[in-house]
Amino acid sequence: MSSDRVEISSERVDDIPVVVEWLKQMEIAKWIDQKLSQPHGNHQGRSYGQLSVLLLTYIITQADHRLCAVEEWVEAHRQTLALSTGWSIGEKEATDDRLARVVEELGKQEEACQQIELKLGQHLIRAYQLPTEVGRVDTSSFSVHHEQIESEADSLLRHGHSKDKRPDLLQYRQLLGTLDPAGVPLVSATVAGNGADDPLYWPTWQRMASVIGHHQFVFLADCKAAAIATRAQIAAKGGIYCLPVPMSGQNPQLLKQWVLDPPVPSVDIRDIRLPQQDEDEPALGRGFEVELGKFWFNPETEKWVRWHERYLVVYSTNLATAQIRGLRQRLNQAQTALDKLASKPGDELEQLNIKVEAILKRHRVNEFFAVTTATQTVTQTRYSGRGRPAANSPTQQVTRIQLQLQVHRQPLAIEQAEQLAGWRLYVTNAPIARLSLPQAILYYREQWLLERGFHRFKRGQLPALPIYFQNQDRIAGLMFLLTLALRVFTLMEFVVCRALQTAQQSLAGLYPGNPKRATHRPSAEQLLKAFDNLTLYFLPDASILMTPLSALQQQILALMKLPESLYHLHLNPCKT
16 A cells, blocks of 8 residues: 655635736726825835735635734735736735735825725726716714723814714714715715714715716715705705705704695605506605705805705605604603602602603603692691600691692694604705606615615624724724725625626525525625635646636626636736
8 A cells, every 4th residue: 555645735715816806907906006105115025006905805805804814814825816916925925014004004195095086986987887876975983992092182083973872982983975876985084083974075075076077966965964055065066966954943844834734735655666566555655845945155255156956845654653653652651750750759849850851851752741840838747755646645737848740741742743753854956857756765765775885894794893903094094995895895796786687687596505595686795605615726746726616606707797717727827
């Protein structure tokens, strides 16, 4: 029996060639090297752009942003990375200090990052023929467990309104401006955690318009973008917006007036994505429009801006049901708490009033209850002295103040609140031919497109949290890289979904345990997961073998418009 053994080494390949190819087609390295300041003269090896590609490949494939783990991962996949990129990758090519320098420079050079996003966005719109009719903007907060630094005024990490419901933690905020229907990020910004969102929207609209190349896209955002100054400046530049108005100022009174006394009849709103919808099926809601003229004085140009707006008064059946249910639940909870307090009101009127106000505020029912407090003087005869009293024991008159609490619901106020439930107010300057009432509502039902990106940053495949960097420039640089990675995910989904829609097909085999289940909207995570268990084998005779692609993997590559030769790594010569 022969004792000779053949030594065969191997490397896991998996989805690395796919990710590298997407980064190459997006020209990430090119734009970073063009716009980011060059490293110092002693820098050797891969450029900042190429190191960014290596780091992005690690982040996307491993769902991890820790720099200390990249060097070991690159070493374990060095041949695969070299054959996929065409670069010669040294042993110490991706050390944490080299990568930290790249991340820090991306955080420091804010203007350069904006130029990268401008060139990258223009390239992606042209290369992938992305629709440019709708742009969407939102922000989210990211809480960290860092300690407070001494000079908070200069820090990115501050206490502010936490969307994560952790006001005790420091946070920073991330802004994303994306393009529908793919949700591809166009612009981004990492800003301090305690600022207001309102001043961010006008500069963001300007940046998005520069990337898109025209002003005629519909700008969607939350109610904080509906400040009159933001709307006026967009309208003055010929832009289009559709925004929910905040329930402040005169807006609540306008909504109440129009709902209780509609100036025009309401029309049913149906899902325009379902043209085959039966007329007997209930509508999603109803609504009507009110057109008003607006004007605003620009303090910079010292000129008045005048334009027309359409107020969209919209009723949602589902929202009304939920709001009425919530209102009744709050009323019952407040009633229970007030009745319990009325049974034992105490003997201090000031303390009683404080408790009543706290209950009404906690349940948000101030206007639905009439609560009155009264004092009553009660005189009682008591025996004086110690022991059991006798018939002739001395007595004394004791006077004390007794509090009374009376609680009454306000039926007219409750009835009016239920009439207003489900109604919302939107404002747009788009003509009806450009944006109908049902289309505007549909856009706001697609808000998950942007929220999905934040979910990937917080609890998904592109996690920013927990974040270990103490240097705020590195935090900003990391978030910039994560937005680049998000572009890969959203573009991948857009290209595959468009190909499936064009071919009127669906994709099966992506769900473990259910190989026949098909989908026409696969996620990027599912697509990349399908390339698991592909291995590159290095034989003693210097030849290289590759695990053959399955039919599903070949189909995915075809849908991505990528050649199967990506996995013919032995045919890709490594360049220096």
